Amino acid sequence: MNYPSQIRSWEQYQSAYHKSVEDPEGFWAGIADEFNWHRKWDKVLDWNFSEPGVKWFSGARLNITENCLDRHLAAEGDRPAIIWEPNDPSEDSRVLTYKELHAKVCQFAHVLKNNGVRKGDRICIYMPMVPELAIAVLACARLGAIHSVVFGGFSAQSIADRIQDAQCSLVITADGAYRGNKEIPLKAVIDDALVHCPSVGKVIVLSRTRVPISMIKGRDTWWEEETRKVEAQGNPPCPAESMDAEDMLFILYTSGSTGKPKGVVHTCAGYMVYTNYSFVNVFQYRPGEIYFCTADIGWITGHSYIVYGPLSAGATSVRFEGIPTWPDAGRFWDLVDKHKVNILYTAPTAIRSLIGFGLDPVSNKDLSSLRVLGTVGEPINEEAWHWYDEHIGKGRCPIVDTWWQTETGGILISNMAGVTPAKPSYATLPLPGVQPLLVDERGEEITGNGVSGNLCIKFPWPSIIRTTYGDHDRCRQTYFATYKNLYFTGDGALRDEKGNYRITGRVDDVLNVSGHRIGTAEVENAINMHTGVVESAVVGYPHDIKGQGIYAFVIFSGNRSDADGIRKAIAATVTRIIGAIARPDKIQLVGGLPKTRSGKIMRRILRKIAEGETQNLGDTTTLLDPAVVEEIKKGKL
Numbered sequence: 001m002n003y004p005s006q007i008r009s010w011e012q013y014q015s016a017y018h019k020s021v022e023d024p025e026g027f028w029a030g031i032a033d034e035f036n037w038h039r040k041w042d043k044v045l046d047w048n049f050s051e052p053g054v055k056w057f058s059g060a061r062l063n064i065t066e067n068c069l070d071r072h073l074a075a076e077g078d079r080p081a082i083i084w085e086p087n088d089p090s091e092d093s094r095v096l097t098y099k100e101l102h103a104k105v106c107q108f109a110h111v112l113k114n115n116g117v118r119k120g121d122r123i124c125i126y127m128p129m130v131p132e133l134a135i136a137v138l139a140c141a142r143l144g145a146i147h148s149v150v151f152g153g154f155s156a157q158s159i160a161d162r163i164q165d166a167q168c169s170l171v172i173t174a175d176g177a178y179r180g181n182k183e184i185p186l187k188a189v190i191d192d193a194l195v196h197c198p199s200v201g202k203v204i205v206l207s208r209t210r211v212p213i214s215m216i217k218g219r220d221t222w223w224e225e226e227t228r229k230v231e232a233q234g235n236p237p238c239p240a241e242s243m244d245a246e247d248m249l250f251i252l253y254t255s256g257s258t259g260k261p262k263g264v265v266h267t268c269a270g271y272m273v274y275t276n277y278s279f280v281n282v283f284q285y286r287p288g289e290i291y292f293c294t295a296d297i298g299w300i301t302g303h304s305y306i307v308y309g310p311l312s313a314g315a316t317s318v319r320f321e322g323i324p325t326w327p328d329a330g331r332f333w334d335l336v337d338k339h340k341v342n343i344l345y346t347a348p349t350a351i352r353s354l355i356g357f358g359l360d361p362v363s364n365k366d367l368s369s370l371r372v373l374g375t376v377g378e379p380i381n382e383e384a385w386h387w388y389d390e391h392i393g394k395g396r397c398p399i400v401d402t403w404w405q406t407e408t409g410g411i412l413i414s415n416m417a418g419v420t421p422a423k424p425s426y427a428t429l430p431l432p433g434v435q436p437l438l439v440d441e442r443g444e445e446i447t448g449n450g451v452s453g454n455l456c457i458k459f460p461w462p463s464i465i466r467t468t469y470g471d472h473d474r475c476r477q478t479y480f481a482t483y484k485n486l487y488f489t490g491d492g493a494l495r496d497e498k499g500n501y502r503i504t505g506r507v508d509d510v511l512n513v514s515g516h517r518i519g520t521a522e523v524e525n526a527i528n529m530h531t532g533v534v535e536s537a538v539v540g541y542p543h544d545i546k547g548q549g550i551y552a553f554v555i556f557s558g559n560r561s562d563a564d565g566i567r568k569a570i571a572a573t574v575t576r577i578i579g580a581i582a583r584p585d586k587i588q589l590v591g592g593l594p595k596t597r598s599g600k601i602m603r604r605i606l607r608k609i610a611e612g613e614t615q616n617l618g619d620t621t622t623l624l625d626p627a628v629v630e631e632i633k634k635g636k637l
């Protein structure tokens with residue numbers, strides 16, 4: 001494949017950016033022309049940010065899987081699409097060419113059809129990072145079923161909430177998953193979740209760990225048996241469902257400042273165009289290169305830059321089932337060496353955790369294949385940036401710092417590898433089509449350079465969130481109501497003298513723990529479910545590896561003599577309700593929480609204390625009972 005809309009120079013970037021602002025419809029129509037459509041659009045863009053209502057490529061018809069698979073078959077069908085690396089290095093890796101992946105997706109789409117799946121049905125996917133996860137995702141898209149992938153670290157309760165919210169009719173899972181030296185009993189977790197989910201009639205189970213599991217008659221069936229049935233039918237072809245440009249492609253749940261995660265909805269055409277465009281431009285992918293994104297498909301990074309972006313570009317990508325530190329902290333570098341990876345895309349938290357192991361795990365690995373490095377998920381501190389640059393890129397690989405969100409579908413602010421300049425800890429400049437601005441508290445635009453404020457976007461890009469599933473008003477409230485006619489990101493940012501953006505972190509009650517988004521209200525709700533807990537307040541604090549750690553202040557009414565036991569039990573409750581990713585790092589049992597006279601918790605004070613600041617707590621004059629603060633300061637962990 002060649003990439004006609006790949007930008008190759010600073011001048012081209014400037015002219016593309018200019019055109020994207022002056023004539024957005026012409027700009028995106030030119031890019032969309034590169035794809036295969038059943039029918040072209042009547043209108044490129046219709047939009048308002050007040051409802052909100054955003055439609056890209058209205059009237060067009062397509063299927064994203066034809067653009068990710070079928071269109072590569074004739075010329076590049078034998079090129080590897082997926083190089084899969086298992087958790088355990090002694091197990092063989094697997095390679096799937098585009099032809100093989102296409103065949104497996106068609107076959108599994110028939111499995112889904114045989115199990116009653118039709119266009120528009122919602123399908124929950126809870127699987128390990130094996131090739132079958134991508135196959136399941138693409139098979140849904142082939143039929144026009146809406147996938148809702150849930151990360152393998154979420155609890156039964158979290159899965160049940162997500163399944164019920166979307167009214168999923170079928171679940172695709174595996175018996176278990178391997179992660180480092182741990183085995184995760186995926187099917188047992190699903191069984192617990194499904195006790196509360198009457199909408200689910202079928203469960204398809206892939207065998208991976210071969211742990212004994214229960215298989216419920218009439219409901220549960222094996223992936224392998226189902227695919228054998230399709231083989232017995234002679235593996236019939238599977239024409240792709242013709243989808244409207246604005247039909248839903250998937251739902252992905254993410255946390256916000258309320259206690260309830262919301263289902264972010266992305267639609268077919270705009271998402272396809274933007275993930276492809278951003279992939280080829282940010283990473284400057286060249287035909288034949290090996291690309292490795294270390295994320296899990298359970299997060300948006302995996303959806304956009306493991307599945308849809310790279311496959312629509314005909315790229316070859318490495319997918320890894322395991323973790324960076326098992327069997328030792330050299331695993332990523334072993335994979336780079338073994339598969340001759342050219343582009344590596346990972347998270348600052350992974351880099352920081354590997355820095356802690358020193359240079360031994362890196363020193364004897366051949367990393368000379370690397371050409372481009374990338375980071376995503378959280379601000380990267382300068383120390384981690386320089387370590388990545390020096391010890392992994394050997395000072396010769398551009399680093400792209402990619403800022404985006406589940407809601408944006410694709411990378412919005414980033415340098416383009418080797419084409420636009422990098423600046424450590426800066427995401428730098430917007431991609432063509434993206435119009436960021438900074439506003440103050442009142443929503444007034446802050447113009448000029450060398451300023452900071454709240455980051456908003458003033459014009460739609462093709463992969464912008466369309467709605468929150470089942471509750472459109474929530475989408476309006478959360479993203480489009482804070483500032484009139486603007487999409488509000490929830491992030492704070494500063495803009496340097498040259499117009500480069502540096503994202504400084506969330507300005508709402510959302511934490512970023514190891515690149516995972518966690519709402520403080522969600523964690524508080526889980527803690528408050530624990531017996532004896534009267535009230536709690538959760539804040540973030542700086543954590544060397546995770547970026548932010550979770551600090552919980554908890555009023556506990558029962559016998560407090562075994563404080564350690566109580567803390568462990570509360571942590572276990574959070575793990576049970578949400579999942580281990582939301583487990584507080586610190587739990588301090590307190591007699592009271594700092595409140596204003598009107599009963600509002602003064603989180604600002606708690607944040608300071610959690611950060612280790614005990615002297616300068618800012619304005620405390622509205623505090624109802626100053627003694628509470630003194631007690632908390634004394635008990636600080």
Ligand code: WT7
Binds near residue numbers: 300379403406515517
């Ligand atoms: C939040 C979105 C985007 C995929 C992974 C996370 C933070 C993301 C960066 C970056 C600074 C970043 C923001 C954003 N974030 N990338 N390069 N520099 N901060 O997706 O779970 O939707 O979280 O992650 O705070 O709002 P997500």
